[in-house]
Amino acid sequence: MRVPLSWLKEYVDITLSPEELATQLTLAGLEVGSIDYIGVEAAPGSAWAPDLSGSEPPEHIPWDAQKVVVGELLEVNQHPNADRLTVPVVGYGEGRSIAVVTGAPNIKVGMQGEKVALALTGAKLIDGHSETRKWVTLKPTKLRGVASEGMVCSELELGLSEEHEGILFLPDDAPVGTPLREYIGDVVLDIDLTPNLSRALSIVGVAREVAAITGQPLKLPEPQVVAEGPSIEGRAKVTVEDPQDCPRFTVGLVEGVTIKPSPWWMQQRLRLVGMRPISNIVDVSNYVMLEWGQPSHAFDADTIQDRHLIARRAKAGEKLRTLDNQQRQLSPEQIVVADPRGVQSLAGVMGGAETEVTDATRNVLLEAAIWNPPVIRRTVQALKLPSEASKRFERGVDPQAPPVALRRALELLRQVSGGTVAQGLVDVYSQPWQAQQIELTCAEVRRLLGIELSAAQIADLLSGLGFECEVGVDSVLVVVPSYRLDVTMAADLVEEVARMYGYEKLPNTLLADELPPQYVDEVQISERRVKDTLVACGAQEVITYSLTSLEVVETLNGTAPDASEYLMLENPIAPERSVLRRDILPELAQVLADNLREQSRVVLFEVGRVFHPQPSRTLPDEPRRLALALAGQRNVVSWHEADPPLLDYFDLKGILETLLERLGVDAQVTFTPADDARFHPGRSAYLIQTAEGTSLGVLGELHPDTRDRLGLTVSRAVVAELDLDALLLLQMPPRYRVIHRPPAVYQDIAVIAPTSVTAEQAHRVIQAAAGPLLEHVSLFDVYTGAPIPEDQRSLAFRMSFRAADRTLSDAEINKIREKIIRRLQSELGATTRS
Amino acid sequence: MIEQLEQVEKQALAELEAITTVESLRTWRSTYLAKVGPIAEISRGMGKLSAEERPRVGQRINAVKQSLQGAYDALEQKLIAEQRARELEHDRVDVTLPGRPAPAGRLHPTTQTLREIERIFSNLGFTVWESPEVETDEYNFGLLNFPPDHPARDMQDTFFVKMPPGSPKVVMRTHTSPGQIHAMRKFAPEPVRVILPGKCYRMEQVTARSEMMFYQVEGLAVGENITMGDLKGTLQEFATQMYGPEATIRFRPSYFPFTEPSVEVDARCFLCSGKGCRMCKYSGWLEILGAGMVHPNVLRNGGYDPERFSGFAFGMGPERIAILKYGIDDIRWFWSGDLRFLEQF
Ligand SMILES: [Zn+2]
Numbered sequence A: 001m002r003v004p005l006s007w008l009k010e011y012v013d014i015t016l017s018p019e020e021l022a023t024q025l026t027l028a029g030l031e032v033g034s035i036d037y038i039g040v041e042a043a044p045g046s047a048w049a050p051d052l053s054g055s056e057p058p059e060h061i062p063w064d065a066q067k068v069v070v071g072e073l074l075e076v077n078q079h080p081n082a083d084r085l086t087v088p089v090v091g092y093g094e095g096r097s098i099a100v101v102t103g104a105p106n107i108k109v110g111m112q113g114e115k116v117a118l119a120l121t122g123a124k125l126i127d128g129h130s131e132t133r134k135w136v137t138l139k140p141t142k143l144r145g146v147a148s149e150g151m152v153c154s155e156l157e158l159g160l161s162e163e164h165e166g167i168l169f170l171p172d173d174a175p176v177g178t179p180l181r182e183y184i185g186d187v188v189l190d191i192d193l194t195p196n197l198s199r200a201l202s203i204v205g206v207a208r209e210v211a212a213i214t215g216q217p218l219k220l221p222e223p224q225v226v227a228e229g230p231s232i233e234g235r236a237k238v239t240v241e242d243p244q245d246c247p248r249f250t251v252g253l254v255e256g257v258t259i260k261p262s263p264w265w266m267q268q269r270l271r272l273v274g275m276r277p278i279s280n281i282v283d284v285s286n287y288v289m290l291e292w293g294q295p296s297h298a299f300d301a302d303t304i305q306d307r308h309l310i311a312r313r314a315k316a317g318e319k320l321r322t323l324d325n326q327q328r329q330l331s332p333e334q335i336v337v338a339d340p341r342g343v344q345s346l347a348g349v350m351g352g353a354e355t356e357v358t359d360a361t362r363n364v365l366l367e368a369a370i371w372n373p374p375v376i377r378r379t380v381q382a383l384k385l386p387s388e389a390s391k392r393f394e395r396g397v398d399p400q401a402p403p404v405a406l407r408r409a410l411e412l413l414r415q416v417s418g419g420t421v422a423q424g425l426v427d428v429y430s431q432p433w434q435a436q437q438i439e440l441t442c443a444e445v446r447r448l449l450g451i452e453l454s455a456a457q458i459a460d461l462l463s464g465l466g467f468e469c470e471v472g473v474d475s476v477l478v479v480v481p482s483y484r485l486d487v488t489m490a491a492d493l494v495e496e497v498a499r500m501y502g503y504e505k506l507p508n509t510l511l512a513d514e515l516p517p518q519y520v521d522e523v524q525i526s527e528r529r530v531k532d533t534l535v536a537c538g539a540q541e542v543i544t545y546s547l548t549s550l551e552v553v554e555t556l557n558g559t560a561p562d563a564s565e566y567l568m569l570e571n572p573i574a575p576e577r578s579v580l581r582r583d584i585l586p587e588l589a590q591v592l593a594d595n596l597r598e599q600s601r602v603v604l605f606e607v608g609r610v611f612h613p614q615p616s617r618t619l620p621d622e623p624r625r626l627a628l629a630l631a632g633q634r635n636v637v638s639w640h641e642a643d644p645p646l647l648d649y650f651d652l653k654g655i656l657e658t659l660l661e662r663l664g665v666d667a668q669v670t671f672t673p674a675d676d677a678r679f680h681p682g683r684s685a686y687l688i689q690t691a692e693g694t695s696l697g698v699l700g701e702l703h704p705d706t707r708d709r710l711g712l713t714v715s716r717a718v719v720a721e722l723d724l725d726a727l728l729l730l731q732m733p734p735r736y737r738v739i740h741r742p743p744a745v746y747q748d749i750a751v752i753a754p755t756s757v758t759a760e761q762a763h764r765v766i767q768a769a770a771g772p773l774l775e776h777v778s779l780f781d782v783y784t785g786a787p788i789p790e791d792q793r794s795l796a797f798r799m800s801f802r803a804a805d806r807t808l809s810d811a812e813i814n815k816i817r818e819k820i821i822r823r824l825q826s827e828l829g830a831t832t833r834s
Numbered sequence B: 001m002i003e004q005l006e007q008v009e010k011q012a013l014a015e016l017e018a019i020t021t022v023e024s025l026r027t028w029r030s031t032y033l034a035k036v037g038p039i040a041e042i043s044r045g046m047g048k049l050s051a052e053e054r055p056r057v058g059q060r061i062n063a064v065k066q067s068l069q070g071a072y073d074a075l076e077q078k079l080i081a082e083q084r085a086r087e088l089e090h091d092r093v094d095v096t097l098p099g100r101p102a103p104a105g106r107l108h109p110t111t112q113t114l115r116e117i118e119r120i121f122s123n124l125g126f127t128v129w130e131s132p133e134v135e136t137d138e139y140n141f142g143l144l145n146f147p148p149d150h151p152a153r154d155m156q157d158t159f160f161v162k163m164p165p166g167s168p169k170v171v172m173r174t175h176t177s178p179g180q181i182h183a184m185r186k187f188a189p190e191p192v193r194v195i196l197p198g199k200c201y202r203m204e205q206v207t208a209r210s211e212m213m214f215y216q217v218e219g220l221a222v223g224e225n226i227t228m229g230d231l232k233g234t235l236q237e238f239a240t241q242m243y244g245p246e247a248t249i250r251f252r253p254s255y256f257p258f259t260e261p262s263v264e265v266d267a268r269c270f271l272c273s274g275k276g277c278r279m280c281k282y283s284g285w286l287e288i289l290g291a292g293m294v295h296p297n298v299l300r301n302g303g304y305d306p307e308r309f310s311g312f313a314f315g316m317g318p319e320r321i322a323i324l325k326y327g328i329d330d331i332r333w334f335w336s337g338d339l340r341f342l343e344q345f
Helices: A018-027 A180-184 A203-214 A264-273 A280-292 A373-383 A388-395 A401-417 A442-449 A455-463 A490-501 A522-536 A550-557 A585-596 A649-663 A704-710 A724-729 A759-773 A810-828 B002-018 B022-032 B038-048 B053-090 B109-123 B151-155 B178-187 B228-243 B296-302 B318-326
Strands: A002-004 A031-038 A068-078 A086-091 A097-099 A115-120 A124-126 A135-137 A141-143 A146-148 A150-152 A186-192 A229-231 A237-240 A248-255 A297-300 A308-313 A319-321 A327-329 A335-339 A342-346 A363-370 A420-423 A426-428 A436-441 A468-471 A475-480 A601-609 A624-632 A669-673 A679-689 A694-702 A717-723 A745-754 A774-783 A792-801 A831-833 B134-136 B170-172 B192-201 B213-223 B249-254 B259-268 B285-294 B310-316
Touching: A002 A264, A018 A031, A018 A186, A018 A203, A018 B249, A068 A180, A086 A115, A086 A150, A097 A146, A186 A264, A203 A280, A229 A248, A237 A248, A237 A426, A248 A308, A248 A401, A264 A280, A280 A297, A280 A388, A280 A401, A297 A342, A308 A363, A319 A342, A335 A373, A363 A401, A373 A388, A401 A420, A436 A442, A436 A490, A442 A455, A442 A490, A442 B228, A455 A468, A455 A475, A455 A490, A490 B249, A490 B259, A522 A601, A522 A624, A522 A649, A522 A724, A550 A585, A550 A704, A585 A601, A585 A624, A585 A704, A585 A717, A624 A649, A624 A724, A649 A679, A649 A694, A649 A717, A694 A704, A694 A724, A717 A724, A745 A759, A745 A810, A759 A774, A759 A792, A759 A810, A810 A831, B002 B022, B002 B038, B002 B053, B022 B038, B022 B053, B038 B053, B109 B192, B109 B213, B109 B228, B109 B318, B178 B192, B178 B213, B178 B296, B213 B228, B213 B318, B228 B249, B228 B259, B228 B285, B228 B310, B249 B285, B259 B310, B285 B296, B285 B318, B310 B318
Parallel strands: A229 A420, A237 A308
Antiparallel strands: A002 A186, A031 A186, A068 A086, A068 A115, A086 A097, A115 A150, A124 A135, A141 A146, A248 A363, A248 A420, A248 A426, A297 A363, A308 A335, A319 A327, A335 A342, A436 A475, A468 A475, A601 A624, A624 A717, A669 A679, A679 A694, A694 A717, A745 A792, A745 A831, A774 A792, B134 B170, B192 B213, B213 B310, B249 B259, B259 B285, B285 B310
């Protein structure tokens, strides 16, 4: 809501500076988002002040009091040397006048008496002739041989609007010689209103708040109307079919109007608030809506059959051509205003074209009604027709406002259109508003706000806002005014008390309430450990969108995914963000590819939820996944290593092994060759939970075809995706093993076996054969080639043996070694060498 | 014999003078101090000496041996020290050369900020609780006191999830507040103190200033003795720990359907210190979080009697906190996965 202070001042005296008022309103919940200074300056040092020092002028600029004044055209002469130029002589009081040269098309030779905005030498304005927005300081000049000592200004030059077709004409009664800033200078507060603040969608509503905040009295005269016409009774009729849809329908009548532009001051205020002036009738309707918060609609009375307005639901199949000339298909979901012939207006949303006010209109039926907010909201959404009127009806309009606003509008109509107002109103109000009474106890205020206030203090705070208060012993009985539809319970009043008391003045205390039982989310803690371990392994955490597309999935998978397995958005903003991810890898692979355009080494991981729809339940499963993606060089290129090798399967596996070991899961899982078309068939594996045989995920180098689809130019890229929830379930706490003092004995053994024998198999045989004295075994060399026979390879293991109580003898070790050799031979067909 | 001995000693010492390397020193030792050599030879000739002469010569031989050994030891020490010094000199590097890269990973700035928030609130007795990212309309709105067809719904542009006919409406949660209901229903009638971090979604165009996906951290405290003063004190404590003791914050009325009274918390603009700048839209203040006392309807929906229980809730965005803290100019970097961005934190 944009609020010109000149307008606000008609209803409440403003004792604060605009900036101070803005701060006070903000601290009372009416957040002032910006302040427009129309021709005037901000307070020095104010945060709201626009930047006037830049080369580009702000939207509005201040006008020098001495150099920008109200002028009067004394005469307008033709320029002797240019057809398109005129030379007005402009007076500006006390007998002073200057001649200026102008090309404004709306200044005609022979004009006299028109009031204009005159800028004198030295005035700093916006350059109206420049393509770009910039400042200009007026200097005396000569145009085609004629001296020009000033300028008659356009709205653009004054920073009022973008209008630069002609100069601005001021009202005839503008005081010549007065500084323009005193005459039309203004300050406009732009208040961001939260949805509960419908009461402040009007000048009067904001005035009520200002009065309560500043303690100034509200100046709210009951609008009077000079009604000289015959009574409306019998000359207009209203039927309301369902008072739930339309609790109140009020109509007034003006006859003999003349349609013309509204007066300049009304237009100017509409413009300041952000509405376009149209004609006197429409402008009055808008003006009163902005002033009182009550929308109204003007019908051409002679187009309404029997001057009979009917509020009812639309019938299926009914149509209405609305003001914007669109043919609208209506439904019984919508409330309309009809006459006996048919629908004439979409109630609270938009009028109909057939009954709108035109230049030929002579008589006007002015409707002010209250409509059911949710119905209006659904209509607006169904027809995509938001308007200033519907905005107010959706949020709720004061049920007592219609006759007040109508009287204000009828009087203005009389003044600006020359019509005669019929006496009285038709007011169908079958279920009059009942004032709500709420008891607010001091104890409740203390319980919720933590402050001690007496009943009298509470009443004092509330009555400033228009609540009628009856002070009891330890409570206040509060009567809620009709414009406070948002207040329905004690908690709402507590907020009003807090607002008026001042949030800032409430004490800052620390929770003294009993500490609840402390809940520990193990998964959260584990997730932290996972992330920390991966970071320690040199991986960078990324977070990608959970919303993706089937195309991105297909890019990774190579085949079109089954759309039925995915949740989709009903209203995506972009096709690439229209599907809920089932896996992290498709988006992560994209991020990997993006990074490789800039980086030589990329090691990424992401932990996050994915979404798996469940046929038997409304909501999907949201399992937690871990994905990794690595590509590029193992190390950063440096003078130490100019060409580091590429990251490969074993870099990824090493990171995972560290992670599994850290989680205490390493002994419960095995890696087995994977069969997954996305991956290199010989360099990918499933991580298997050994006991159950179930897969915890997949890891490996991407298949060259996959790399091509992703546009990866590196020759290896390695990724993994694991079911983190399942992995975390396997977690084991660290188990301490006693550290024995006697020294270990080390033995190396080379196992020469067919290449079909896996390292894992050899490892297990050694472990099983060696028995409890084997402390540790690790593979330290893998060799193929002469003298090892073809189809065989040598796997060299280092073993350490240790006993708890003694140093092992050579004989003991040799015995174990013999056993290992025999078992390798018998189980794997392997030979051995020391 | 003595003469002979002195001759050898003299010669040995003379040779020793000229020695400059450990290798020639070892050769010298094997010449003069080994089991074969001139002194050993002289010793062997002792048998021919008389019994009177023998001890004298023996003493003399030992004295020479000791003298030569002493000279040897001294020179050896000196030569080794010299050699080590040469080796060290040879090993000298340009200490300004870059070190060997040790690539370290980092947590995402959002995760870092979340952890900071969690740390602060865990000190205040709050525990972390998670709730789903996909919610029913009822949990995301209805139970949080958003009436159907109410303009409050316009505050949060919502992604709806396609569902089979007849299914309840399902949304991508627009805030972490549905977690309030989950947490209350889990813990009622015990008091609750939780924070709820997680991803949220809004149907918004992605621009430098707005995102369709963002994190939020919701906080909720419910008990029989919780006031708005407690809310203020808790958030003041948070701001002090998060932004430093010099941070100035203010509380002003706002509107959220699920709180009453509702609060917006502003911090004095970090960039202009309140003088007014583009970042704070010339107001001198930056919105840092929304909060309020839990609405009676929400308490009731969570399973608490609002006449006995009260509580407060608050919500904040870790990305916004990071943006303000580091002066990040474009929110789109957060989910870009771009290392040039992520490696800065
Ligand atoms: Zn600022």
